[in-house]
Amino acid sequence: MPSISKGGRGQIPLMEKKLAVTIGLVVLAFLFLLGDFWRLQVLLYGKYLNLSDNNRIRLVEMPATRGIIRDRNGKILADSTPNYRLSVIPVDMDSDRKAEIMKLGNLLGRDPGDALDRVLVGAGRAPYRAIILFENLHDREVALFETRRDHFPGTSLKPVPRRFYPYSGTASHLLGYVGEISSTQLASGKYRGARREDMIGKFGLEKAYDRYLRGRDGGRQVEVDARGREINVLGITEPVPGADLTTTIDIRLQKELEAAIGDNYGAGVLLNTRTGAVLAMVSRPGFDPNEFSLRLTRQRWEEILKDSSHPLQTRAIRGVYPPGSTFKPVTAVAALMTGSVDPDKEVTCKGGFYFGGRLYHDWKRRGHGEVNLKKAIVESCDVYFYQAGEKTGIEGLSKWALALGLGRKTGIDLPGESAGLIPTPQWKRSVRDAPWFPGETLSASIGQGYVLVTPIQMANLYATIARRGVIKTPYLADRIVNVDGEELYRKDTSPSMDSHVAPDVWDRIIPALVGAVNDPKGTAHAARIPGFTVAGKTGTAQVVRLKDWEGRKPEEIPRELRDHSWFAAFAPAENPEVAAAVVVEHGGHGSSSAAPIVGRILRKYRELMINSGSDAAEPSGKGT
The missing domain is CATH 3.90.1310.10 (Penicillin-binding protein 2a (Domain 2))
Incomplete structure (x- = not known):
């Protein structure tokens, strides 16, 4: 038999060691794989299940x-x-997303x-x-x-x-x-x-x-x-x-008012005097809301924001303007309620009023002659109201202007409404750190100076006058109904607030406003409608003092320096149904620019009323 040498016997332990090491490595690898399997299947199960589901x-x-x-x-x-x-x-796209x-x-x-x-x-x-x-892909796309x-x-x-x-x-x-x-x-x-x-x-x-x-x-x-x-x-x-x-809008009246204002910058409002419902409301210039539904590009959005005409400004509720002579009925209320004037007593108007060392001009340089309260409203005599304002004082003026709803938001159901401004000595001290000067009361008495209003405020003011002092909140949403026919919202038109103006004061002011439109010397002939008595007041609101342009014709003055044109009214005077206010920026005199616009929308309202056989301010079906 062959013998086993000493060298051969020494190789056995070495082989066993190598085998043991190999088995150990295999076991370690198995344990590592087992641990990783446990980590994937237990610890990260939720994560990878989510990835799998999202992929499928x-x-x-x-x-x-x-x-x-x-x-x-x-x-x-x-x-x-x-x-x-x-x-x-994104996860399904090619790796080069930008190129795709x-x-x-x-x-x-x-x-x-x-x-x-x-x-x-x-x-x-x-x-x-x-x-x-x-x-908004087209068919070809x-x-x-x-x-x-x-x-x-x-x-x-x-x-x-x-x-x-x-x-x-x-x-x-x-x-x-x-x-x-x-x-x-x-x-x-x-x-x-x-x-x-x-x-x-x-x-x-x-x-x-x-x-x-x-x-x-x-x-x-x-x-x-x-x-x-x-x-x-x-x-x-x-x-x-x-x-x-x-x-509450009537699209027929809305289109008519927009057409009447045309390309002018400004605003107009038509209200139902009985409920406060807005029948038409226009701000110009406008925009096409369909453009926004298509997701504007950043470039287009910047163009709109930089547009100097400010097409996104809702001038009807956000634009603030001096009201000019449309404010004079407020001064009349304040003067009568404080007992500062006798409505039947006449004062002399020679075209100006000296006060504090300065001449305060009347719009009619030759003067109006002998003037009582009614004539002062009919002919829009500034001198009469300078004196009425001076006697009443700024505290009296501001008290009754606020009582009639000016100087605060009307509460219309649109975001972004401005409150306007009814100035007081306290306001000027707080905001301008300056005292109130008596001459500033004269300016306020004719709707100039610091007095600022919005078109919706003026329409609501004249609706309040038509209601003889009862204030209502203008509104646009009448009712909301879901897909199942369930009514989710309906406007309650009953709430109102009393201005606490005495009835006999309205007995003086309302006939005078009728005269401003219908008397031969009235300033608002353009709004006159036969068979439909309009009561209203024109206003010309000075934008800047035009010393360099005094005595010049309106058409000779650059448009951006011309006065704003106002007209506010209600009709029919005997039983008011609607009130309106229009301002035309840099339109000049109220009698020539704003009054014809209001006259046109009131004629359209009357036409619709006659054709429908009822009050056009009331809906044809269920509603306001």
């Missing part, structure tokens, strides 16, 4: 249709129309800049959520995309509702517009259920009643393939449409 199961949003806005007679003012929207889920978006923009002939920004930002925040690329859909993984084309305003720019400031929710608005918690890129009310009634109009979005849970294409629907939650809003 998606939630496709189904936007709710926004509620319809109608006029008082059921005419649709704001609706929704189908809009093709192209979206993308650029290629898609070139295909459709659209600027990809904003879409690219949204994708690059959204991919980091929510890679599994669809991001809007382009909206839809066809182009469909023929090349496979070249753009992760993209989808869906019909979604888009806000549509059938009358374009008509009633634009009143209706407002919708726009994409901002990060600040989203974080505020005021827009329950809203998500990034949702469209919300941004302006006007769309903003004021957004919580009713917006509705509740739904969604579809779908299974997708590796390229993000839907292969199965797992579940559906139907969207709930927004509620419908019926306004």
Whole structure:
């Protein structure tokens, strides 16, 4: 037998050691794999399950249709129309997302800049959520995309509702517009259920009643393939449409008032004196709210903001102007309520009034002769009201102006209303750190100086006069009804406030306002309507002192330096139904610019009243 040498016997322990080491390494590797398996299956189970589900199961949003806005007679003012929207889920895109978006923009002939920004930002925040690329695709764009859909993984084309305003720019400031929710608005918690890129009310009634109009979005849970294409629907939650809003506006009167103001800058308001309902409200210049429904580019938004005409300013409720002579009935109320004047006593007007070493001019340089209260209102005599204001004092003037609703917001249901200004000595000391001078009272007595009002305030003031001192809140929303026909809101028109002006004061002022329109020497002949008694007052509000232009014809003065033109009125005087106020910026005399506009809208109102056989301020059906 062969013998085993000493060297051979020494190799056995060495082999055993190598085997042991090998087995140990295998065991360690197995334990490592087992530990990693446990980590993946137990510790990170939820994470990878979520990634798996997101890669296979998606939630496709189904936007709710926004509620319809109608006029008082059921005419649709704001609706929704189908809009093709192209979206993308970032995680399903090619690795070069920028190149894919650029290629898609070139295909459709659209600027990809904003879409690219949204994708690059959204991919980091929510890679599994669809991001809007382009909206309002035309038929040709839809066809182009469909023929090349496979070249753009992760993209989808869906019909979604888009806000549509059938009358374009008509009633634009009143209706407002919708726009994409901002990060600040989203974080505020005021827009329950809203998500990034949702469209919300941004302006006007769309903003004021957004919580009713917006509705509740739904969604579809779908299974997708590796390229993000839907292969199965797992579940559906139907969207709930927004509620419908019926306004107090009559679109026929709205269009007439807008046509009457034309290309002038300014504003006009027509109110139902019995309820406070707004029948028409115009601010000029305007804008087309349809443009905002298409998601404005940043460049276009900046252009609108930089527009020197300020088309987004709702002049009817935000614009503040000196009221000029339309304020004189307020001075008359203050003078009579404080006993500062005898309405039958005459004063002599020679074209000016000396006070404090200065001559305060009357608009009629030759003067009005002997003037009592009625004649002073009919002919708009400044000298009479200088003296009435001086006797009443600024405290008396401000007290009764505030009592009649000036110097504070009317409470109309639109955001952004201005309060105007009724000055007092305390106000001037606080704001300007200066004393009140007696001459400033004279300016205030004819609606100049620091006195500032909005067109809605003036319309409501003359509605208050028509109601003999009863103040009501103007409003636009009459009722809101959801998709099931349930009434969610109805305006209560009964609340009112008494100005506490004595009845005999109105017995003096109202006939004088009738005379301002209908007497031979009245200043508002342009608003006269045979068979329909109009009571009103013109106003010419000085913008700047024009020493260099004194004695010049109005047409010779640069337009931007001309006075603002006012007219405020109510009708019919015997049993008032409507009140109106119009201001034309730099329009010159109230009798030549604003009064004809009010006359035109009142004629239209009367025409509608006659044709309907009833009060046109009342709705044809259920409502105000």
